[in-house]
Structure formats: C-alpha cells, structure tokens
Amino acid sequence: MRKNQNLGEYLQMQGVSRRGFLKFCSATASLMALPPSAVAQVAEALATARRPSVIWLSFQECTGCTESLTRSHAPTVESLIFDAISLDYHHTLQAAAGHGAEAAREAAMEENSGEYILVVDGSIPVGNPAYSTIAGISNLDMLKEAAEHCFAIVAVGTCAAFGGLPNAQPNPTGAVSVSEIVKDKPIINVSGCPPIPVVITGVLAHFLTFGTIPELDALGRPTAFFGQNIHDRCYRRPFYERGEFAETFDDEGARKGWCLYKLGCKGPTTYNACATLKWNQGTSFPIQAGHGCIGCSEPQFWDKGGFYDPLSAGQWGSRDALLGAAAAGAALGVGSALAARARKKRAMAEEEA
C-alpha cells in the first residue's frame, strides 16, 4: 500500500468489492453496538481514512497475540484493514533489524508525533528491567518514551492489559501491565490470551471512523466486545439451566455437548466475545471444542485456582486448619463444662455450710 493511498482505494486494489466492504462496515458497526444509521459514517470514514501510523512494542510475551492477529486462515477484510495500517515498527513482522529497526521506530514517532497509535503486547518487568530489553533499551524506558507522544495506547493481550502470565505468582520479573506505568494517555485493554483478531480490527476501525476511543468497561476494555460474559452467550447455557453437566471430558454428557461448569468452566465470570464472534472466522471457540473457558481475558486468571476447579468450589484452606479449629473448640467446651461443674460444686458446698 502506498503511503498516500486511502483505505478504500487499497481495498479496491486488493479485489474487495464495494458490497463486501459495506458488509464489513455493517458488521463492524454492529460489533461496536452502533445504530444502523452509523454504517454509512463508518463506510465513509474507513474508505477515506489515511493510514494511521502504528508502533507495536512487544515486551514480555509469547508472540501468541501477533500470531492470533496475523495467522488468519484466509485473507479477510479484517486482515486487509490490519495490513492497511502503517505498521511502522513491529520487531516480529518487520524486515529491518538491529539499529535500522530502532531508527524506523524513532523516525515514525517523530513524523507522527501526537497521532500514532501505540500497540503494546507483553508485560513490563519492573523488578529488574534487564529481564527484557530491546536493542539495549529496557521495556520500561521504551514504553515511557513511545507513550509520551502517542495518541492512544492499545494494550493487546492479557499480559499488556493486566500483567498476564509473567505477573503470575511469584512474579519473578516484577511484571506489570501498561496501565500501571502510563497514567496520562487513553489506554484500551484488548485482553485475552490471545485476544480475538476482530476485536483489535474493531478497535482500529473505531479509531479510523470517529478519531476517538470506544466506550470502555471498568477494566478499560471496549464494552462492545467485553460487555457480556461468556456464560450469558454460551450455546450450552440451556444445559446449565436444566442441570445437565459433563462430569468428565469423555463421558456421555461431554459427547452430548452438555454444560462444562463442573469441569471448571469460567464462562460465568469471564467477559469476552468468544461465544459470539468465535475464532478462525467464526468456526468455533474453546467451549464448542469441548473445553471449559479458562477466563483468559480476566486479570490474574492464572492465579484464580485451578482451571479444572468448578467456580463454586471454595479455596477454603486445609483440613488440618479445620481440625485445629475443632480441637480448640473441644478444649474450650471441656474447659467450660469443668468450670461450670466446679462452680456448681462450690455453690453446693456453700449452701451446705
């Protein structure tokens, strides 16, 4: 895509029909919970949008988020829009390496000062910044420098949004989320391990259309995608209501597609769009594939008990502690009974005297 080409021209060049483009705009508008009247605005804004500069910083991460966003099965309008942004720095995807790559990042930041979108995946180690560096620059310093003149930050994946796996106990690197470091810029948390690709393109489409950040929930996630929990949208919900549960992963209930609550599904406390948007172009999602939701788009999901422990199971400590409480109770019971008997004896002795 040429630098001065707009998105409409680019998509046309790639063989995307006007009809296909409008279909995408309608889907995007409805995904973002916009009224039907906004479709035209979305289409016009997207068609004439200039390539926004995107700087993508990868910190303590596994590259799963990038894999999720780039490895779509076939080219889709979403992926083309993703291609259409000016991804000026992404050290997994870019051809440049070493000093050349860093020079590209610095140049993009200077050219688009105040306008570029900063995408971050991975958490930032603050315990010892040397745990993760790029070109000798610590993640902490690079984030601060890049965030200073950006328009907004998109924290992609649970690591960037909430600390994620590196933040799991005992958190050896002192990993933190983007929002714990940057306080003065709008941050959109697109959580998930990894997040759903269409959510990131939806957020970018929102930028391109309105030039603003979408409505966010209390955890800084776009409500259009993270507004409802998996359980409320799960196709297995009727089985939950009827009390029909799979007891193991290979029993009759599992084969019949019954509810996975007993097998530790975290759907009721997980807010994401997996059950509606699904993965691999709407093919399936974990619950449909027979495994319970692990709650990967929620903060500290790694430390919330076992993935296979049911949600209603308590983390109640050990039996020893309960036995200790029982022993203490028994001792007090015996003691108070003996004391009562002694009092009675004394009273009787006093009466006789």
Add this chain to the structure above:
Amino acid sequence: MENMTLLDFARGPGLQWALWIFTFGVVWRLVGAIFLLARKDLSKPRRHNSLVAGIGAVISRSAPAHAFEKKIRFQHVTGYAWHFALFISVLFFAPHILFFESVLGFGWPHLPNAIILLTGVIAIGVLVALLIRRATHPVQRFISNADDYISIFVVLVPLITGLLAFAHFGARYETLLAIHLLSVEVMLIWFPFGKLMHAVMTVPARFQAGTAFGRRGVKA
C-alpha cells in the same frame, strides 16, 4: 494475592475464617453441652431402656401434640415446608454440591435447576411469612428476642442473594456470587452463637430429654 477482588476474598480468606469460626463454635457448644450431662445417678431408674425412650421422644416431638394440633397447624406446616425447601435448595443444587465436594471430598447427584428455583422461592416465601407472623402476632412477638430476628435475617439473605446470582439479576455475576458467598459466611459465623445452633442441637436435646423422662417414668 495482588489486586484481590471481592470474589477472591469471598472464596478464599473469607470462607476460611468463616469455616474456622463455625467449626470452633459448633464443637465448643456441643462438647460443652455433652460434658454437662455426665453426672451420678442418685436414684434407681424407673425404666432401664432409656435409649428407646430417647428415640421415642425424638420421633414424637416431630409431630404436634394431639391437644395442640389445631392451634399450631400453621407453624407445623410452614415449619416443615421451610425446612424441606431449604434442605433441597442447599443440598441438591449442582454448584452447591461442587462446593461441598471441595470441602468434604465427596459429592452426590443433583436436581434440575428448575426444581431448585421452585424450592428457593418457596423457602423465601415461607420464611418471610413466618417473619411477618413473628413480628405481628402478640405472643410470638413477646417471646422473640434479637437472636430470633438476626437468625432469620442471616438465613434469608443468602437465599435472596443466591436467587439473584442464579438469575444473574441486579449486578454482574461475579459480584452477585461474591455477595452470596459473603452472606453465607456471615450465616456460618453467626450459626454457633445464636438460635441457628438448633440445627445441631435439636436431635440430641430431644434425645436427652427423652432419656431423662424415661428414667423417671414420665410419659411425654
């Protein structure tokens, strides 16, 4: 844990403390009461088989005395309805069984949610009716103290919050679940120190009264 949510607290430390206090209190009161019973027999018992008399009292006191049958029909019927509905709602709802399984190490079959919903609504309805009666009936009001009202309140709240969590109504599910768990924890903490202890004490107390009466030859 860093950034502990309300649900994390309710499922973790909150539940631990509630269970410790509950266990400590129940064992304390039960052991204390049992040890008070041990005393010398100073007279020759009228009836030697006090076990039969004890069991007889446990059974006979589960039905109203004939002379009072008409007068206490309301309490009798509502009492059974309430306890039965509570029993079903607490012990046969699948997520509850999973909770008990996590504490006890074993579980049992569950009932469909529709039945639990029905018994839950019945339990709330009956308890509210009993509460209104207690507050308005002159005699009941006279013999009631703060313990009665607190005990009803700490049992009523978990039922209501449980139904709200079940229906996902009023707040996000994790918030409702946390409030439900916290309300159960308040009930567990209150349990040994108030009249809810009757759940543990009723059968042994009736049995003890039965054996004492049997020994003296009282037919009651």
